[in-house]
Amino acid sequence: MLPTPILHDQVTVLEFGDRIGGRVHTHYSFGCTIDMGASWLHGVCNENSLAPLIGYLGLRLYRTSDDNSVLYDHDLESYALFDKDGNQVPKDTVDKVGETFERILEETVKVRDEQEHDVPLLQAISIVFERHPHLKLEGLDDQVLKWCVCRLEAWFAADADEISLKKWDQEVMG
Numbered sequence: 133m134l135p136t137p138i139l140h141d142q143v144t145v146l147e148f149g150d151r152i153g154g155r156v157h158t159h160y161s162f163g164c165t166i167d168m169g170a171s172w173l174h175g176v177c178n179e180n181s182l183a184p185l186i187g188y189l190g191l192r193l194y195r196t197s198d199d200n201s202v203l204y205d206h207d208l209e210s211y212a213l214f215d216k217d218g219n220q221v222p223k224d225t226v227d228k229v230g231e232t233f234e235r236i237l238e239e240t241v242k243v244r245d246e247q248e249h250d251v252p253l254l255q256a257i258s259i260v261f262e263r264h265p266h267l268k269l270e271g272l273d274d275q276v277l278k279w280c281v282c283r284l285e286a287w288f289a290a291d292a293d294e295i296s297l298k299k300w301d302q303e304v305m306g
Contacts, residue, residue, distance in 0.1 A: 213279060215272060229269065229276040236260050236267055237301070244297050253300050254292035257281075 145152060157168040213221040240256040247256075261268050269277050281292055288295050 213276065215275070221272065221276060225272065226276055229273050230280065232267060232269065232273075233277060233280040239264060239267075240297060241301070247297065250296050250298040252293045253284075253295040253297050256297045257292070 147154065151157070159166040159168050213226055215221055236257060239260040240253060243256040243259050268274075285292055285295070288300070
């Protein structure tokens with residue numbers, strides 16, 4: 133059951149951009165429909181406040197984890213990565229690079245603790261590479277690492293040089 137809406141005489145909508153909708157935006161200019169963001173509902177369960185609304189609206193949901201899809205889960209539960217030649221990247225390579233990426237992110241927390249002022253996450257990653265050159269990767273491993281950074285950027289809808297080192301891992305669900 134949906135909560136009863138409370139009606140007010142005035143509503144103020146604050147938007148960062150020049151249109152209402154934030155990350156919800158569909159682009160049609162290429163002759164096809166392209167969702168530019170907010171097209172994915174994570175964690176469809178009773179605890180997700182959007183799930184009852186989606187059910188009420190009768191919208192269809194498509195499972196994208198544990199189903200061999202080529203859609204990407206931020207936890208690497210299901211994925212299919214391919215190199216530039218169209219060859220699938222072995223899962224053990226992705227897992228190994230994912231572990232390295234986690235280590236890099238752990239090291240950024242140490243950098244954060246040393247910084248008086250906030251810096252971009254990308255700058256902290258550069259500092260980590262200076263301190264731990266063995267974490268730098270080459271070849272296919274480096275390409276997978278760049279994919280990991282891209283996934284992080286997609287999660288925050290911002291480039292890594294715009295993501296706050298002080299706040300990037302401070303997500304609070306409530």
